[in-house]
Amino acid sequence: MSTTDLPGIDLDVLTSYLGTRVDGGLAGPLQGEIIAGGRSNPTYALTDGDRSWILRRPPLGDVPRGAHDVSREFRVLRALGPTDVPVPRTVACEAEAGVLEAPFYVMDRIAGRTLRTQDDTGTLTVAQRRGLADAMLDTLVTLHEIEPAAVGLDGWGRPEGYLDRQLARWRRQWHAIKTQDHAGVDVLFDRLDAAVPQTRFAGIVHGDYKIDNVLVDQDDPSQIRALLDWEMATLGDSLADLGMLVSFWDEPDRFHNPITAGATAQPGFPSAHDIVEGYARRRDIGLDEVDWYIVFSDLKVAVILEQIHARHLRGETVGDGFDGIGAMVAPLIDRARDRAAASALRSLRVG
Structure with missing residues (x-):
């Protein structure tokens, strides 16, 4: 050090x-x-x-x-x-x-291992990958079923209107910091705004739930030692975390989120569809509007990456790994557009 x-x-x-x-x-x-x-x-x-x-x-x-x-x-x-x-x-x-x-x-600092890349997850066995996916779903459901008031978090956020505020916030952030134009951004925000789901499952939202934000055991990577990076956590619509998890859940022979870059596109990890089904089964709930949360997550991540890119251009980042951030933005916006166009939710389809 x-x-x-x-x-x-x-x-x-x-x-x-x-x-x-x-x-x-x-x-x-x-x-x-x-x-x-x-x-x-x-x-x-x-x-x-x-x-x-x-x-x-x-x-x-x-x-x-x-x-x-x-x-x-x-x-x-x-x-x-x-x-x-x-x-x-x-x-x-x-x-x-x-x-x-x-x-x-x-x-x-907790001893453990972070799985950031395909090379990292490539060292796991098929059974360990399957076990880690189950552990990630179990941890997410455990978080979402906590009553905020029971742990002293009542008043920490406002679940009512959470999705509307999120849309307004990230649209505002895009126009405040964008270093590049993309015609599809406002169209997507308009479609999402027209189809905002009713919040049915208010709870604690992590805000950035993905594989490289869980610290796994060194000897048994199917065991989660800690859930990290809580900077976007609040009280809101818990399904927002599921949308984010799917946005970052890479699958073989499909576009990979530029951040995770194929980390879960390995044998043993379930499909994104199975992730959604596994979450729904654990909570015994229906997820007819899950497409909304997934499209919004792709778009939100794109805006966050554009923010980081803008700070990097101003020399306000520390450490390595920032040079390619700007190139990650447009592909995520394009995937959000494609997912909206293919959605079963009519109000999301953008020709």
């Missing part, structure tokens, strides 16, 4: 800060490194040579109001700690700049 300060954090300041907040103090000065992934909120690994932690903070540069609120991540992690949803133990949070140049929070 690096012994020098890293972009966006000051290790000397953090050594003094954490020294009074962790049990038994620190064993020595903190060292740190930027963790790959986490393309939105920068993520750092910290260690005192004995124990390890993770720090997350908002991106460098200007951040849209209400976006990248790390204190929200901290609150949901702390609330879910006693539940059956696997999350890291929280350590400390600063909701305002002061200690560092930006808000941040710190949590324990």
Whole structure:
């Protein structure tokens, strides 16, 4: 790990800060490194040579109001700690700049493995891939069936009108940050707006549920050690998470989401159709309008990637892996258009 300060954090300041907040103090000065992934909120690994932690903070540069609120991540992690949803133990949070140049929070670093690429999932057996898919569905359903008030999250978000607000937010974000024009974006937003489903299953929404946001056991990758990256979590329509999972669920011989790039397009992983059916079966619910959530997820991810691309062009990203982000945007918009055109929901079909 690096012994020098890293972009966006000051290790000397953090050594003094954490020294009074962790049990038994620190064993020595903190060292740190930027963790790959986490393309939105920068993520750092910290260690005192004995124990390890993770720090997350908002991106460098200007951040849209209400976006990248790390204190929200901290609150949901702390609330879910006693539940059956696997999350890291929280350590400390600063909701305002002061200690560092930006808000941040710190949590324990959990030993495990992140599966980001086809090469990563290629090391799993067919049975392990099948088991991991089941574990991901079980974890998602466990999260969605938690009563928010029971874990102190009542008032943390507004499920009523959640989908309408999401549509308005991401349309606004697109026009605020776009570096390229795409004629299909507003058409898709208009069609989605005309077909907004009624929220039938309000609950805790993770907001970015995909394979590389689960930390799996080193020895048994069908076991989930922790669910990570809660920066978009809120109370809302829980089916939004299912739509996001399907958007990121790659299948053989089909277009792959540029982020996951074929990670689940391996023998043993079920089809996207089976993912939807497995979720519905576990919750004993019907999913007639699931196409809406999937199309919206493709479009939302495209806007998020365009935001990251815009920040990268301004020199406001840290770490590697950003050079190809801009090229990922148009293919996702095109897939959202194609999915809408093929949908069983008439109001989504865009010729």
